[in-house]
Amino acid sequence: MSDLSRRAQAMAESVTMAITAKAGQLRAAGKPVIGFGAGEPDFATPDHIVAAAEAACRDPKAHHYGPAAGMPALREAITATAPAMTAAASQVVVTNGAKQAVYQTCSVLLDPGDEALVPAPYWVTYPEAVKLAGATPVAVPHDADLKVTPEVLERNRTERTKLLIFVSPSNPTGVVYTLVELAAIGRWAAEHGVWVMSDEIYEHLTYGGVQATSLATAAPEVLDYYVHVNGVSKTYAMTGWRVGWLIAPPEVAKAAASLQSHLSSNVSNVSQIAALAALEGGLESAHAMREAFDRRRQTMVTMLRDTAGVSLVEPMGAFYAFPDVSELMSKKGIGSSVDLASTLLDEAEIAVVPGDAFGAPGFLRFSFALSDEDLAEGLSRFQTWAS
Numbered sequence: 001m002s003d004l005s006r007r008a009q010a011m012a013e014s015v016t017m018a019i020t021a022k023a024g025q026l027r028a029a030g031k032p033v034i035g036f037g038a039g040e041p042d043f044a045t046p047d048h049i050v051a052a053a054e055a056a057c058r059d060p061k062a063h064h065y066g067p068a069a070g071m072p073a074l075r076e077a078i079t080a081t082a083p084a085m086t087a088a089a090s091q092v093v094v095t096n097g098a099k100q101a102v103y104q105t106c107s108v109l110l111d112p113g114d115e116a117l118v119p120a121p122y123w124v125t126y127p128e129a130v131k132l133a134g135a136t137p138v139a140v141p142h143d144a145d146l147k148v149t150p151e152v153l154e155r156n157r158t159e160r161t162k163l164l165i166f167v168s169p170s171n172p173t174g175v176v177y178t179l180v181e182l183a184a185i186g187r188w189a190a191e192h193g194v195w196v197m198s199d200e201i202y203e204h205l206t207y208g209g210v211q212a213t214s215l216a217t218a219a220p221e222v223l224d225y226y227v228h229v230n231g232v233s234k235t236y237a238m239t240g241w242r243v244g245w246l247i248a249p250p251e252v253a254k255a256a257a258s259l260q261s262h263l264s265s266n267v268s269n270v271s272q273i274a275a276l277a278a279l280e281g282g283l284e285s286a287h288a289m290r291e292a293f294d295r296r297r298q299t300m301v302t303m304l305r306d307t308a309g310v311s312l313v314e315p316m317g318a319f320y321a322f323p324d325v326s327e328l329m330s331k332k333g334i335g336s337s338v339d340l341a342s343t344l345l346d347e348a349e350i351a352v353v354p355g356d357a358f359g360a361p362g363f364l365r366f367s368f369a370l371s372d373e374d375l376a377e378g379l380s381r382f383q384t385w386a387s
């Protein structure tokens with residue numbers, strides 16, 4: 001019998017961990033493994049942001065505790081990133097990455113017995129954050145274009161449904177919902193009094209003329225029951241700086257700030273000052289990064305679609321492709337995407353993330369946050385293996 005709490009025992013082990021560890025061992029043994037697992041931009045943080053952080057390091061004002069919910073100037077700047085919410089700075093809580101915002105939102109909204117709808121394929125953290133709050137995640141199946149509709153959400157709603165966890169552009173699928181689709185989902189949520197947490201961390205990484213629309217813009221009727229989650233990690237290549245945020249109705253923001261004051265206090269002042277420089281500096285560097293991602297995305301889409309037994313919904317956002325490999329698996333007699341990923345590592349020397357990790361057996365996730373050369377070489381190995 002374990003001494004661990006039931007909550008700790010209920011946490012899923014990361015399906016990706018075994019693959020990552022195995023890829024590391026193979027690389028250490030001199031194998032030229034190409035990794036498609038990256039969940040972060042392969043670019044450095046832009047210079048003007050680093051310079052602001054350097055100056056902050058030397059400023060004694062940044063050397064001490066600050067307000068748990070974040071620096072007033074940063075909270076004010078964050079309100080401008082979600083204009084449809086017309087929120088006050090007091091409704092913003094600056095967190096250690098968007099990940100902490102997800103956890104805090106679940107902790108302050110959910111009770112044991114509550115259910116949270118989590119459309120699959122989902123980012124791995126969502127169900128765990130729900131479980132750690134003592135509530136129950138309910139995976140909602142996707143349709144053929146990897147999206148969820150109000151009809152399917154309604155079929156999965158019970159009187160215990162408290163929250164919908166929503167993300168667009170999506171990790172792991174790269175799908176971007178249209179304004180019309182978002183409006184319908186928002187209307188459904190408002191009609192049934194379901195809270196929505198909308199994770200918009202990939203909002204500036206969209207391609208082919210597609211623009212990400214915020215759920216708050218598409219469906220203002222959700223605003224009384226709405227938490228917006230975002231951060232600087234993906235837009236500004238700042239994953240290691242750990243700055244995210246939530247914007248919520250006053251009571252929720254106050255509870256999240258209070259929780260954070262006991263949990264972790266303020267996010268590092270140096271990182272907050274860097275995040276402020278990022279928001280004030282505009283999106284030029286993000287657009288340059290987006291151009292490189294788009295070039296790689298196009299290569300990836302073409303090459304995956306040319307791979308035997310693979311079909312793909314074209315990703316229009318984030319930096320992931322999420323091909324359906326169920327036909328390939330049956331052709332090769334492989335029973336799960338975890339086994340397929342492990343075989344690809346051994347036989348094609350490529351590391352990919354199995355769809356099971358995201359509640360989508362029969363799929364693989366390929367990140368396009370790697371060099372053009374490695375991407376083409378890795379996908380060509382995949383094609384040869386699959387043929």
Ligand SMILES: Cc1ncc(COP(=O)(O)O)c(C=O)c1O
Nearest residue numbers: 039097098099123171231233244
């Ligand atoms: C959908 C989604 N939300 C949130 C995050 C967390 O971002 P952060 O680095 O700000 O914690 C990630 C990171 O992979 C993500 O993919």
